[in-house]
Amino acid sequence: MYKKQKLVVLTGAGVSAESGLDTFRDSGGLWGKYDPQVVASIDGWRADKGLLINFYNDLRVGLKDKQPNKAHLLIASLEEKYNVTVITQNVDNLHERAGSTRIIHLHGELTKVRPELGEYDRTYSEKEVIDIGYGTIALGEKAPNGQQLRPHIVWFGEAVPKIEKAIEEVESADILLIVGTSLQVYPAAGLYRYADPHIPIYIIDPKDVSIHDGRIVHIKAVATSGMEEFVQKLEKN
Ligand code: APR
Numbered sequence: 001m002y003k004k005q006k007l008v009v010l011t012g013a014g015v016s017a018e019s020g021l022d023t024f025r026d027s028g029g030l031w032g033k034y035d036p037q038v039v040a041s042i043d044g045w046r047a048d049k050g051l052l053i054n055f056y057n058d059l060r061v062g063l064k065d066k067q068p069n070k071a072h073l074l075i076a077s078l079e080e081k082y083n084v085t086v087i088t089q090n091v092d093n094l095h096e097r098a099g100s101t102r103i104i105h106l107h108g109e110l111t112k113v114r115p116e117l118g119e120y121d122r123t124y125s126e127k128e129v130i131d132i133g134y135g136t137i138a139l140g141e142k143a144p145n146g147q148q149l150r151p152h153i154v155w156f157g158e159a160v161p162k163i164e165k166a167i168e169e170v171e172s173a174d175i176l177l178i179v180g181t182s183l184q185v186y187p188a189a190g191l192y193r194y195a196d197p198h199i200p201i202y203i204i205d206p207k208d209v210s211i212h213d214g215r216i217v218h219i220k221a222v223a224t225s226g227m228e229e230f231v232q233k234l235e236k237n
Helices: 044-045 049-063 070-080 096-097 161-171 188-195 222-236
Strands: 006-011 083-088 102-103 109-113 150-155 176-180 199-202 216-219
Touching: 006 070, 006 161, 006 188, 044 049, 049 109, 049 150, 070 083, 070 222, 083 161, 102 161, 109 216, 161 188, 176 222, 199 222, 216 222
Parallel strands: 006 083, 006 176, 083 102, 176 199, 199 216
Antiparallel strands: 109 150
């Protein structure tokens, strides 16, 4: 049995744009309508828990009628020929629903909640994370440990617990594919720097890319057609 090449796919909001989910920084994007420091930061949570509970309830309920698009499906289908790991900044579940089996959610998952932890509490453990699907939580609703339930989202001002795992994946990649991210939010945006200097890096994005590195092949397209072009390139190699 030949060893499958390791393909690591770093995705951002752009991969879900054609499924009807807003990106963050494009015109009309989420951060054009809401201030991320108010609705997506730990300080915002402390200032108004009810506001954030409602904000994420709305996003979570809205996720139910969204579908994976062809880009999610093509990424999942590459598992037949490649050892694929998806590292996503997205909190939607569209990679899962497309069939990808190895997914690292750097910024959390919209369908999950967990107990809020006090300022000096230990970090949460995975067994405290509760999958509520497309349901809602309420202010005053407590986790089994008695603390207020909160969205299982990594907010601005919080650590990214899975970044070490993500770095290990990128370090061992034979091919790195980046789809639909403006590469403006760290540490995710710095992941590509951990790739072996000799491997190819493909970026699928309809806009110009913000990083300049000799290894980069920019497929200037939306995610669905860009993924078709990427798969063709792989088949030629
Ligand atoms: N197909 C592919 N890429 C697209 C498409 C599309 N149809 N539409 C837009 N894009 C690209 C944009 O050109 C941009 O480069 O997707 C990227 C979206 O960038 P952002 O809106 O900044 O989203 P993202 O990079 O995922 O944001 C990173 O910021 O606020 C935090 O936690 C949040 O995970 C998010 C992080």
